[in-house]
Amino acid sequence: MSRFERRETPPQFEDYRQYRPFLRRDFSYRCAYCERAEAILGGDESFEIDHHRPAAKFPEFVGHYPNLYYSCGRCNRHKSNTWPSGGLIAVGFRFADPCQEDMYSEHLQEMPDGQVRPLTNCGSYSCEHIRLNRPALLRWRQEKRRMAEQLRALDHILAAAERDPGARDLVAAIKSLIAQERERLSL
Numbered sequence: 001m002s003r004f005e006r007r008e009t010p011p012q013f014e015d016y017r018q019y020r021p022f023l024r025r026d027f028s029y030r031c032a033y034c035e036r037a038e039a040i041l042g043g044d045e046s047f048e049i050d051h052h053r054p055a056a057k058f059p060e061f062v063g064h065y066p067n068l069y070y071s072c073g074r075c076n077r078h079k080s081n082t083w084p085s086g087g088l089i090a091v092g093f094r095f096a097d098p099c100q101e102d103m104y105s106e107h108l109q110e111m112p113d114g115q116v117r118p119l120t121n122c123g124s125y126s127c128e129h130i131r132l133n134r135p136a137l138l139r140w141r142q143e144k145r146r147m148a149e150q151l152r153a154l155d156h157i158l159a160a161a162e163r164d165p166g167a168r169d170l171v172a173a174i175k176s177l178i179a180q181e182r183e184r185l186s187l
């Protein structure tokens with residue numbers, strides 16, 4: 001199953017940068033590669049448009065919407081113009097495609113310390129060239145685990161409070177706030 005699904009049907013634009021609002025929605029305001037949300041990185045200013053097949057090597061796909069991915073600036077710069085040779089692709093060394101597959105379950109395994117370990121050649125290539133084990137991402141994955149644990153603890157407390165009929169409205173309101181935070185931070 002893919003990590004992201006394109007739902008937008010933008011018109012044809014001359015300048016690929018005009019696709020930005022469509023990309024933000026299609027990628028749920030997250031980086032296609034590290035999956036950090038805009039809310040984590042202080043807004044959309046830190047985000048760029050990545051050409052999955054690099055523009056320098058595939059000029060025919062520069063303005064092709066399915067080749068445009070929403071990416072944080074760091075992932076985009078690390079990925080840059082890198083693209084595997086035909087020989088490498090033949091033995092599975094390639095970038096994972098977040099619109100076609102789930103890189104984090106099919107090609108990588110997340111370790112308790114926040115590092116990702118490649119499970120396949122595709123995972124290895126993606127991890128190396130997007131630098132998915134860079135310190136900021138390790139810190140983010142650790143923080144994400146911590147926040148997810150806290151939200152699960154809140155779920156348990158709310159499940160207990162829900163048994164009190166007088167507290168139902170309050171519980172529903174708190175649950176809605178938690179759901180919004182989960183969505184915002186993509187937890």
Ligand SMILES: [Zn+2]
Nearest residue numbers: 031034072075
């Ligand atoms: Zn990123």
